[in-house]
Amino acid sequence: MSLLRFGEGSLQPSLLIFGVIIVRNFFYNFDWILISENDCYFLVDRKSNKRIEINQALFSILERTSTDPITKNIVSEIGEDTFEVLRENKIFSYQKPKFHSDIVKIQQTTPFLKRVFVEITNSCNEFCSHCYNVSSNFKHKFISKSDMFEIINQAHELGAYEFQITGGEPMLYKGFGDILDYLWVKGFIITINTNLTLLTEEILEKIVSYNININFSLDYSNPKKHDEFRGLQGAFIKTINNFKQLKTNHVNTRVNVMLDNKSDSEIVDLIDYIKYDLESRYVTDYMIPIGRGEGSESQFFNSRSQKIYAFTNAIKSDSCASCQLDKRTLEEYEYSNITFPDCGIGKSFLFINTNGSYALCPSLAYTDELDINMNIYDSSMKSAWETLVQKFRSSLKCKHEHSCDYSAICNGGCRSRAYHSLGSINDIDPLVCGVYQSKYYIEGIDKDVSTK
Numbered sequence: 001m002s003l004l005r006f007g008e009g010s011l012q013p014s015l016l017i018f019g020v021i022i023v024r025n026f027f028y029n030f031d032w033i034l035i036s037e038n039d040c041y042f043l044v045d046r047k048s049n050k051r052i053e054i055n056q057a058l059f060s061i062l063e064r065t066s067t068d069p070i071t072k073n074i075v076s077e078i079g080e081d082t083f084e085v086l087r088e089n090k091i092f093s094y095q096k097p098k099f100h101s102d103i104v105k106i107q108q109t110t111p112f113l114k115r116v117f118v119e120i121t122n123s124c125n126e127f128c129s130h131c132y133n134v135s136s137n138f139k140h141k142f143i144s145k146s147d148m149f150e151i152i153n154q155a156h157e158l159g160a161y162e163f164q165i166t167g168g169e170p171m172l173y174k175g176f177g178d179i180l181d182y183l184w185v186k187g188f189i190i191t192i193n194t195n196l197t198l199l200t201e202e203i204l205e206k207i208v209s210y211n212i213n214i215n216f217s218l219d220y221s222n223p224k225k226h227d228e229f230r231g232l233q234g235a236f237i238k239t240i241n242n243f244k245q246l247k248t249n250h251v252n253t254r255v256n257v258m259l260d261n262k263s264d265s266e267i268v269d270l271i272d273y274i275k276y277d278l279e280s281r282y283v284t285d286y287m288i289p290i291g292r293g294e295g296s297e298s299q300f301f302n303s304r305s306q307k308i309y310a311f312t313n314a315i316k317s318d319s320c321a322s323c324q325l326d327k328r329t330l331e332e333y334e335y336s337n338i339t340f341p342d343c344g345i346g347k348s349f350l351f352i353n354t355n356g357s358y359a360l361c362p363s364l365a366y367t368d369e370l371d372i373n374m375n376i377y378d379s380s381m382k383s384a385w386e387t388l389v390q391k392f393r394s395s396l397k398c399k400h401e402h403s404c405d406y407s408a409i410c411n412g413g414c415r416s417r418a419y420h421s422l423g424s425i426n427d428i429d430p431l432v433c434g435v436y437q438s439k440y441y442i443e444g445i446d447k448d449v450s451t452k
């Protein structure tokens with residue numbers, strides 16, 4: 001028996017509660033965004049990241065339901081069975097949304113600019129010894145609110161559906177809540193990179209109601225060491241207390257971990273702490289040698305550090321993006337098969353630094369040689385993306401791509417690490433390359449040793 005009954009004009013399911021018939025309408029649920037990409041059509045849940053492929057006809061109907069009432073005619077256009085499936089997935093809900101959201105995202109560029117990543121400020125309450133953009137209490141640059149709104153509008157017009165904010169410390173931004181409100185209204189999946197020491201009630205509420213993803217930094221499980229590294233007394237306890245609030249509210253979190261200068265036991269303690277105490281996803285990295293991290297690099301790392309990096313970041317067959325460090329199997333792991341994720345540099349995301357300059361990625365955003373000399377004050381996002389794609393079309397790859405046995409699984413490694421460690425954007429990534437012990441890596445070590 002169908003649960004649905006049709007009233008005049010709009011669809012009205014009836015619920016029988018204590019013998020009283022309650023009549024309610026259905027509304028489009030703005031948690032779900034609609035994406036049109038290269039003749040493929042998707043529904044994506046901003047809450048769970050669930051993705052459902054749909055056809056063009058359904059895409060067009062849903063486009064209408066996101067602004068118009070859901071009528072009996074619309075249900076018959078969709079088909080009752082399909083409507084049931086959509087309803088079960090909560091694409092339609094009984095609750096009237098508080099406000100409208102522009103959830104229709106149509107690809108306007110090739111390659112598709114999916115994610116816009118903005119360094120909203122370089123001001124920061126911490127003073128980390130490795131910070132690539134040298135953020136601190138003494139820096140006061142912000143992208144103005146009106147410029148942020150304009151960036152958001154342009155990103156939406158191009159069909160982008162992910163928006164990531166970093167800093168400095170984004171939670172120092174005055175009126176940050178207004179930016180988050182607007183991102184939700186413009187249909188974005190939102191991610192904030194933060195040190196998580198400054199969470200307010202207001203921002204927590206928005207994080208929860210807009211399903212915002214939180215990437216936060218934790219560098220030691222020992223509070224004193226974390227505070228020292230981050231140049232702020234009490235940083236660890238503030239971050240952990242705020243994390244607990246996120247956890248209570250089921251917020252999606254990811255911990256960013258720096259692996260440098262740690263003993264094996266410090267790494268194991270930290271990863272165990274994240275895994276068992278915090279129960280959060282995580283990724284690990286080694287410093288890119290720029291900013292306050294300059295001079296800190298161990299150019300070719302060592303086999304232990306390469307293995308730990310691989311073990312904690314490789315994509316496993318079960319597509320777990322952050323594998324867990326396990327001392328028992330670290331040595332036995334089959335490193336020659338490891339796949340690393342493609343970060344999407346020059347292919348799917350665009351970075352804007354706190355000067356408003358368009359750039360390839362956060363740690364390549366202050367590099368004269370790679371500057372496209374375009375910024376938000378003089379150029380549209382569309383023209384900047386086209387210029388950037390054109391300029392780096394053939395260079396954002398390892399120069400051995402065509403002859404290396406591992407290129408399909410190393411996915412190019414990190415272009416920024418290649419550039420900052422070896423001086424060229426298309427050199428090997430010494431960290432990822434060492435995981436496979438590729439012949440190019442071995443040759444590189446020999447050269448390095450022979451020049452010393």
Ligand SMILES: C[S@@+](CC[C@H](N)C(=O)[O-])C[C@H]1O[C@@H](n2cnc3c(N)ncnc32)[C@H](O)[C@@H]1O
Pocket residue numbers: 124130131132133166167168169170193194195215216217256257258285286287288289290291293
């Ligand atoms: C620049 S911070 C901005 C967001 C926030 N303030 C935080 O610390 O998470 C973003 C991330 O970059 C990492 N980071 C900073 N300097 C780095 C470097 N030289 N190499 C690699 N990652 C770095 C931080 O540890 C942090 O996880």
Ligand code: SF4
Pocket residue numbers: 124125126127128131132133134135136167168169195230
């Ligand atoms: S890494 Fe983050 S918290 Fe540390 S100084 Fe840089 S911006 Fe601030």
Ligand code: SF4
Pocket residue numbers: 398399400401404405406407410411412413427428429432433434436438440441
């Ligand atoms: S040489 Fe190294 S960085 Fe280049 S494709 Fe091969 S494994 Fe990747």
